[in-house]
Amino acid sequence: MSTEHHTSEITGWISQARWFAGKGRDWELTSLRRVGELPRPTGEGQTAQPPPELHVVIDLAEVTYATDGEDETDLYQLPLAFYAEPQERISHALIGEWDDEDFGHAFVYDALHDRESMALWLAAFAAPPSPVRGQLEFHRLPGHDLDVEAHSTLFSGEQSNSSVAFGEDSLMKVFRKVTPGVNPDVAIHRVLTEAGSTHVASLYGWLDLVDEDTGTTFQLAMLQQFLRTASDGWDLALASVRNLFAEADLHAEEVGGDFAAEAARLGVALAEVHADLAAHFPVEQRDAADLGHLAGAMEGRLDAALDVVPALAEHRTRLRATYDQLRGLDQVEVQQVHGDLHLGQTLRTVRGWKIVDFEGEPAKPLADRLQPDSVWRDVAGMIRSFDYAPRVVAMTASGDGPEADQRNYRASEWAARNRAAFLEAYTTQRGEELGSSARTLLDAYLADKVVYEAVYEARNRPGWLSIPLAALGETT
Numbered sequence: 001m002s003t004e005h006h007t008s009e010i011t012g013w014i015s016q017a018r019w020f021a022g023k024g025r026d027w028e029l030t031s032l033r034r035v036g037e038l039p040r041p042t043g044e045g046q047t048a049q050p051p052p053e054l055h056v057v058i059d060l061a062e063v064t065y066a067t068d069g070e071d072e073t074d075l076y077q078l079p080l081a082f083y084a085e086p087q088e089r090i091s092h093a094l095i096g097e098w099d100d101e102d103f104g105h106a107f108v109y110d111a112l113h114d115r116e117s118m119a120l121w122l123a124a125f126a127a128p129p130s131p132v133r134g135q136l137e138f139h140r141l142p143g144h145d146l147d148v149e150a151h152s153t154l155f156s157g158e159q160s161n162s163s164v165a166f167g168e169d170s171l172m173k174v175f176r177k178v179t180p181g182v183n184p185d186v187a188i189h190r191v192l193t194e195a196g197s198t199h200v201a202s203l204y205g206w207l208d209l210v211d212e213d214t215g216t217t218f219q220l221a222m223l224q225q226f227l228r229t230a231s232d233g234w235d236l237a238l239a240s241v242r243n244l245f246a247e248a249d250l251h252a253e254e255v256g257g258d259f260a261a262e263a264a265r266l267g268v269a270l271a272e273v274h275a276d277l278a279a280h281f282p283v284e285q286r287d288a289a290d291l292g293h294l295a296g297a298m299e300g301r302l303d304a305a306l307d308v309v310p311a312l313a314e315h316r317t318r319l320r321a322t323y324d325q326l327r328g329l330d331q332v333e334v335q336q337v338h339g340d341l342h343l344g345q346t347l348r349t350v351r352g353w354k355i356v357d358f359e360g361e362p363a364k365p366l367a368d369r370l371q372p373d374s375v376w377r378d379v380a381g382m383i384r385s386f387d388y389a390p391r392v393v394a395m396t397a398s399g400d401g402p403e404a405d406q407r408n409y410r411a412s413e414w415a416a417r418n419r420a421a422f423l424e425a426y427t428t429q430r431g432e433e434l435g436s437s438a439r440t441l442l443d444a445y446l447a448d449k450v451v452y453e454a455v456y457e458a459r460n461r462p463g464w465l466s467i468p469l470a471a472l473g474e475t476t
């Protein structure tokens with residue numbers, strides 16, 4: 001497929017996209033491959049027919065980075081809409097105008113912004129065409145009748161993927177950076193949906209592409225229950241902290257916006273999700289050698305972090321001692337976990353807490369993200385989030401001097417209270433105390449996370465570096 005004449009348009013579109021992870025790096029579009037065209041709905045009369053001149057396709061764009069003589073590539077998914085005439089209503093989503101090999105002269109748009117295009121996706125999920133090798137394969141889970149009349153709305157916001165809501169019925173998440181193999185978000189949502197978990201949005205369907213040449217599968221998108229009544233856990237936590245700060249003379253447990261009961265319910269939700277995951281994915285044992293390896297990896301990350309954040313040096317001995325404790329453990333159980341858990345991955349609905357985004361740690365290859373890991377990694381992620389929320393509010397509030405000291409004190413109080421409530425509920429739901437080996441693992445994952453945060457903040461938000469550093473100052 002010839003690409004020359006529109007390379008610059010596509011390159012320009014990718015470089016400004018929110019989901020593009022390579023901003024600021026030196027990169028080039030090295031190939032663009034058409035992997036499928038969305039079918040037109042059959043069964044005339046039942047579904048509104050799309051405009052006759054519209055073609056919706058998925059192209060995979062290969063992005064190559066020049067890194068120290070070694071090429072590194074990523075594949076990005078681009079759903080594109082081709083129209084013979086310009087479309088005023090989506091002019092903000094125009095990528096360019098060019099002669100396409102398949103469709104001739106066309107005005108090309110990001111299809112996710114286009115209701116007409118999205119209607120084709122929804123229709124394909126509603127009535128999956130019989131799969132043809134090498135083409136797009138739409139899959140459905142039984143149990144829910146899709147509202148095929150629903151109009152699409154693209155979610156705005158800082159996301160690594162793109163999500164499109166269909167009315168109040170369903171939500172399609174289009175994975176932007178794709179790699180061959182099973183996507184844990186699809187695999188885990190499927191298992192938890194089939195297990196009847198009440199703590200996830202039910203999976204309705206997913207889209208696969210089986211590459212004819214290599215036989216590998218790419219998972220391109222998933223369709224799930226739209227949680228209409230949901231509030232973001234992070235936003236709720238911030239609101240609770242603001243409430244506390246506004247009540248100058250009260251303690252965390254005395255104010256109206258106290259979060260501890262929510263933190264406890266989150267602990268129960270996480271324990272239940274972990275139990276379901278343990279029941280349906282492999283559970284394995286890690287021995288002393290594995291734990292030595294884990295300690296070594298954490299030490300390695302600390303050493304690398306010291307170059308970026310010299311202020312970590314004064315905590316080095318204690319952090320190393322924390323990691324070293326791992327070497328004293330001889331058997332640890334591991335299982336499928338979330339892998340990237342924080343308050344921003346939780347939603348509170350009228351039916352309780354839901355956990356979203358099981359894609360795992362974005363930096364890891366897909367295959368590694370379905371490897372069993374320790375549940376304490378997830379617990380540590382949430383606990384760090386309980387520390388971030390009040391400190392972010394404290395930092396952005398006005399007034400310094402004694403007022404700032406007071407805010408910092410109350411931030412610590414909020415964090416400690418919610419951490420305790422969360423942990424207590426989590427361990428109670430699991431039916432076990434926080435034993436010494438669990439404590440050792442939790443402390444190590446917490447320390448490792450704080451070191452990661454310090455590097456991240458130093459590089460991206462130097463003004464926030466004080467958040468992880470304060471956490472290191474507090475631990476004994």
Ligand SMILES: Nc1ncnc2c1ncn2[C@@H]1O[C@H](COP(=O)(O)OP(=O)(O)O)[C@@H](O)[C@H]1O
Nearest residue numbers: 159160161171201224225226227232344356357
């Ligand atoms: N089923 C859902 N219903 C409503 N909102 C959702 C649902 N799933 C996710 N969201 C919202 O969309 C945001 C992004 O979703 P997420 O799965 O975390 O995508 P990303 O991989 O881009 O981070 C979430 O933070 C949440 O606020």
Ligand SMILES: [Mg+2]
Nearest residue numbers: 344345356357
């Ligand atoms: Mg997310």
